[in-house]
Amino acid sequence: MYNKQYINNAFLVDSTGFALKYWFSMPPVKTKNFESIAAFLGFASFVIRLLKNYKPKYISFQFDESLGTCFRNKLYPDYKKTRESAPDELKNQLELCRKFLTLMGLDNNASKKYEADDILNTIAQNTRKGGLKNIILTNDKDLYQIIYKGDIWWDFKDKKYSYKDLVHKLNFSPQDLSDFLALMGDSVDNIPGAPGLGEKTAMVLMGKYKSLKKIVQNLETIPEELGSKYKRFVKIIKDNQKIIYLSKKLATLEYITDLNKDIAAIERKVLDINGLEALFLETGMKEGQKESWLRDIKKLFIS
Template sequence: MNTTPKPTLHLVDASLYVFRAWHSMPDAFHDADGWPTNAVHGFARFLLDLLERERPQHIAIAFDEALDGCFRNALYPAYKANRDPAPPELRRQFAWCKALCRALGLTTLAHPAYEADDLIGSAAARARQAGFRCVIVSADKDLSQLLDGHDEQYDFARGERWSADGVRARHGVHAHQMADYLALTGDAVDNIPGIQGIGPRTAARLLAHFGSLDGLLARLDELPQLRLRGAAQLAQRLHAQRAQALLWRQLTTIALDAPLPEGLFVRERGDPDELQALADWVGLGPLTRRRLAQTAGLTLQG
């Protein structure tokens, strides 16, 4: 038996951590033009903590650029329509966070038609074909559907890690059932309605019995016989909403074929000039500058 550990690719859901920094950091930092930079400061600290703790050799940072033009919006125009657009003060900071990653020698992933989840999923699929395991740095339950074999999901803020086997303990379904699970329960965060009357427990029971959404829809005649409250009405509802259920699954399924840069995202040496200019512009403090320089193998002034 081959016991050689697999190489690891870290895939970071950047938007989650930029938003967290935007909401948690005080509005006390500004760039040379007077725009706020609190999210950049918070994201820089997160990124440094991650790099110092994990010391990844292969890493990619995925950003959301498909704010209202994602392929899912073409399928369902109301997708994520419940979200307010990011204010200009935050949009500017996303650009700075992306620039920070590049200055540190980290690959960034972004595409106008695909979400960060799709970029992470596509990178994970490529990595597995090359014999890698993946560590997905995000607390987003949607990404749990990507876990397989030796992969892990890492909720960095809570310091919690789980594998594909751990998904069932958290949600009551297997990792490969997560898209079906979310199609049935809906996802309020993404404005996906789901099927009325199906909550997490009912969805988990249905998938445990039928195996998948396809299995459930193919065997709806069995549903009224299950020891489940309102099973007959639920069967009627699913029969009437078959097309919607399949649409919801299209929305909750992460794409594995998004366009990506070539290679397996080897961590490169940072760019001292870019890092120095960025640190000066957004007003990073001396401690953060020292950590950035040490992490990137560079020397910065200030």
């Protein structure tokens, strides 16, 4: 049932991102009960393939349900303001995805207060303390910051980065990614950053000084070290430290103290095959596909 090669790895999945990929890429599959189950079918197929190919013992799936209600919105009301709420059709399919995972005996979590990234960060810290190495499945560059030595960031396609790869790619530690975002901001999440200081300048400053703290400590000598054109950026940083440090807080992943710290919580549990069959009937998926999936799923739980 488990692959010995991955027995000391925790597979931690940024699930909403994968579900959204299938939502956007697959044509609608209308059934008698749902406007479409395409995202559910794509996501469930991805999970089955993941279990079949890698046979992990430790695995956990995180979902985003905090848009507009996240603790970051109290710090900065415009946080993710440009994001549209998920339509009901997508919300229904995400709920089906979570039901599927639970019936498969697979840990899955979501929160109205915290983002999926915060949950992933918390579980990754707990598994690391428990002696496991993490494989983070995601398309989200924000999750570079939870990659430590022995861990892997993977988009489940061709992009796969170790800690060493990320240090080489960024020219600073991935744990300091929030410092980088504090300077340049993040238009996707509507994190303001320092006005007038873009990605290239932030990359040069972080490459030279490695952290926001050291940049601030060395403000007076930056033009001498990097050139006179940086006088303008030094002034920007001096004049905007409040918004810069707010941006750092928004970009820094939280550790959730009341989340279960026991790594046994993410061990694969018993399969509920009858519950799965009932779920597949509820979705209205085709009979042939239902039977094929049930056969394939049963094989996943044979030692």
